[in-house]
Amino acid sequence: MKRRFKTAFWRRIELLARLKKNVDKLVSTVLALTSIFSIALIVYEVGFDLSDEFYAEASRFYFVALLIFFVSFLFRSFKQEFREARETRHYYVWGFFAVIFFLLLIAYIKPDEYIRTKAPLLAVFKSQVFTYVFLLVLSVMELSRSTFGFLKKEINTSLIFAFSFFFIIFVGAGLLMLPNSTTHGITFVDALFTSTSAVCVTGLVAVDTGTAFTTLGQFFIIMLIQIGGIGVMTLTSFFGIFLVNKLSFKNQINMGDFISEENLGEIFRTLMKIVLVTFIIEAIGAVFIYFSVKDTIGDVSEVYYAIFHSISAFCNAGFSFFGDSLYDARVRYNYSLHTYISLLIIFGGIGYPILFNYMQLVKHVVRNKVRQLFGLQHRYHHLPKIINLHTKLVVYTTLILLVVGTVFFAIFEYNNTLKGLPWYGVLAESFLGSVTPRTAGFNSVNMGQILPQTILLTMFLMWVGASPVSTGGGIKTTTFAIAVLNVWNTMRGRERLEIGGREITNSTLLRAFSAILLSVFMIGLSSSLIKLFEPKIDMMAIVFECISALSTVGLSLNITPTLDDGSKIVLISTMFIGRVGALTFLSGFVKHSAELNYRYPKTSIFVN
Numbered sequence: 001m002k003r004r005f006k007t008a009f010w011r012r013i014e015l016l017a018r019l020k021k022n023v024d025k026l027v028s029t030v031l032a033l034t035s036i037f038s039i040a041l042i043v044y045e046v047g048f049d050l051s052d053e054f055y056a057e058a059s060r061f062y063f064v065a066l067l068i069f070f071v072s073f074l075f076r077s078f079k080q081e082f083r084e085a086r087e088t089r090h091y092y093v094w095g096f097f098a099v100i101f102f103l104l105l106i107a108y109i110k111p112d113e114y115i116r117t118k119a120p121l122l123a124v125f126k127s128q129v130f131t132y133v134f135l136l137v138l139s140v141m142e143l144s145r146s147t148f149g150f151l152k153k154e155i156n157t158s159l160i161f162a163f164s165f166f167f168i169i170f171v172g173a174g175l176l177m178l179p180n181s182t183t184h185g186i187t188f189v190d191a192l193f194t195s196t197s198a199v200c201v202t203g204l205v206a207v208d209t210g211t212a213f214t215t216l217g218q219f220f221i222i223m224l225i226q227i228g229g230i231g232v233m234t235l236t237s238f239f240g241i242f243l244v245n246k247l248s249f250k251n252q253i254n255m256g257d258f259i260s261e262e263n264l265g266e267i268f269r270t271l272m273k274i275v276l277v278t279f280i281i282e283a284i285g286a287v288f289i290y291f292s293v294k295d296t297i298g299d300v301s302e303v304y305y306a307i308f309h310s311i312s313a314f315c316n317a318g319f320s321f322f323g324d325s326l327y328d329a330r331v332r333y334n335y336s337l338h339t340y341i342s343l344l345i346i347f348g349g350i351g352y353p354i355l356f357n358y359m360q361l362v363k364h365v366v367r368n369k370v371r372q373l374f375g376l377q378h379r380y381h382h383l384p385k386i387i388n389l390h391t392k393l394v395v396y397t398t399l400i401l402l403v404v405g406t407v408f409f410a411i412f413e414y415n416n417t418l419k420g421l422p423w424y425g426v427l428a429e430s431f432l433g434s435v436t437p438r439t440a441g442f443n444s445v446n447m448g449q450i451l452p453q454t455i456l457l458t459m460f461l462m463w464v465g466a467s468p469v470s471t472g473g474g475i476k477t478t479t480f481a482i483a484v485l486n487v488w489n490t491m492r493g494r495e496r497l498e499i500g501g502r503e504i505t506n507s508t509l510l511r512a513f514s515a516i517l518l519s520v521f522m523i524g525l526s527s528s529l530i531k532l533f534e535p536k537i538d539m540m541a542i543v544f545e546c547i548s549a550l551s552t553v554g555l556s557l558n559i560t561p562t563l564d565d566g567s568k569i570v571l572i573s574t575m576f577i578g579r580v581g582a583l584t585f586l587s588g589f590v591k592h593s594a595e596l597n598y599r600y601p602k603t604s605i606f607v608n
Contacts, residue, residue, distance in 0.1 A: 349470050
């Protein structure tokens with residue numbers, strides 16, 4: 001009797017568990033479909049000119065969608081695992097959404113006359129823009145949450161990373177082809193080219209950004225730049241982690257790979273820092289750009305110009321409202337603007353780990369000074385190795401490239417494109433000419449008039465590019481530094497590469513060698529293919545274009561708009577591989593073998 005009772009009891013428990021799992025799956029499916037339909041409907045509304053009746057019906061759907069999100073919010077709030085959650089972020093997020101949901105419901109239930117006379121603030125919550133933004137945030141967060149289930153599967157993270165960019169590129173191309181996104185319409189290849197250039201933060205343009213696209217189209221471009229600059233999976237993880245109670249170990253490993261964070265306990269903190277630091281620097285940059293262009297750019301909105309170019313500069317994208325970029329007559333001699341753009345490019349291209357490392361140093365110094373000031377400690381307390389070897393290598397290499405690039409650009413172009421400028425103008429333009437090839441793409445001189453030696457200098461700087469875990473491309477400063485130091489080490493007859501009291505691992509040397517070899521191969525392949533399509537274009541200009549695309553720079557010798565569709569598709573592929581990384585892209589298709597526990601006898605091969 002007892003055995004039967006226990007069997008029936010456990011069957012009920014199993015049945016309840018299965019029922020709970022099915023209900024969770026049903027709720028997730030309904031929310032995913034609601035999110036997809038909400039995003040699709042919003043895009044359809046803003047992309048086409050529709051009737052008032054359609055907007056009224058769409059408004060009813062938005063109300064239903066908000067109700068669905070609200071009910072799911074209540075359902076998840078009272079689930080057992082939510083009550084047991086100890087993550088503080090869940091309480092903040094759900095509390096914030098509870099208040100917004102409550103105000104939204106009141107705004108939709110109350111009549112318009114009541115809102116106008118007695119509660120004018122509720123009109124904000126009932127506005128179309130707020131509904132769009134709030135629904136998009138909820139939908140993106142829900143879809144981001146659902147990706148964690150996908151990340152649990154045994155799929156190579158390199159493939160996930162590459163596919164995320166591939167997906168956003170095609171979505172972006174669709175958005176740019178909407179009737180309200182362009183002034184006169186563009187072809188699919190041009191839309192795909194522009195979307196790839198934006199997501200891969202390159203800056204090469206097949207059509208003029210300022211004249212071919214409407215304000216909506218430019219908004220889509222800057223959003224694609226922001227997504228591509230921070231990283232698709234980084235943003236997905238950032239939004240999704242707020243709605244997930246517990247991350248699986250596999251999720252944590254994958255997220256750590258996406259943001260280059262080895263400490264699994266610091267993943268959420270690192271995600272927050274990446275997003276917050278990006279927005280803070282872009283906001284500060286926008287303020288400086290605004291005051292530098294105030295009352296100087298005609299009928300273009302200074303605020304809009306400042307925000308667009310701050311995001312474009314920090315993300316190393318190189319997109320500009322003006323067809324001639326910073327060479328446009330309205331900003332050509334605005335040296336303060338050029339300097340601010342240069343600084344934003346450097347901050348974006350130096351890499352998040354370096355920014356975080358120096359933030360840690362500043363925090364440590366300020367804390368010591370404050371504690372000493374208030375008598376809480378008597379002397380400065382040192383922490384060992386706050387600035388690590390990676391940071392030192394990146395900073396020193398960046399400084400050397402900036403100084404060398406600035407000096408040689410000034411020497412080469414002094415009597416050419418810089419002729420007639422004051423000394424501070426020569427310094428500002430030379431500095432920008434050294435900074436922008438490091439994957440940004442803004443130009444303040446006529447690129448079609450620069451000398452051959454300047455072209456070679458620019459090609460070298462483009463090839464090196466920015467630093468790892470940044471918004472830029474190229475083979476990266478650390479790869480270049482490791483390669484140069486390894487050559488010097490070999491010349492000295494040493495077998496181990498040691499820098500700053502640390503031995504560089506063999507795997508690092510192998511990755512550096514592979515990155516250099518693959519970049520040279522990709523440049524040669526893409527240049528050869530474009531030469532087949534464009535036999536009349538000078539080979540130097542084609543190689544320049546391909547290096548610019550692979551390193552996600554965006555500089556051009558004024559040949560991009562003249563290319564045919566075949567050449568544009570080659571550049572699209574090159575930009576995509578350059579942003580994802582040739583080694584990362586190829587390793588996604590190769591099965592990783594386990595480390596062998598034995599070694600074969602060593603031998604030497606003549607290589608030089």
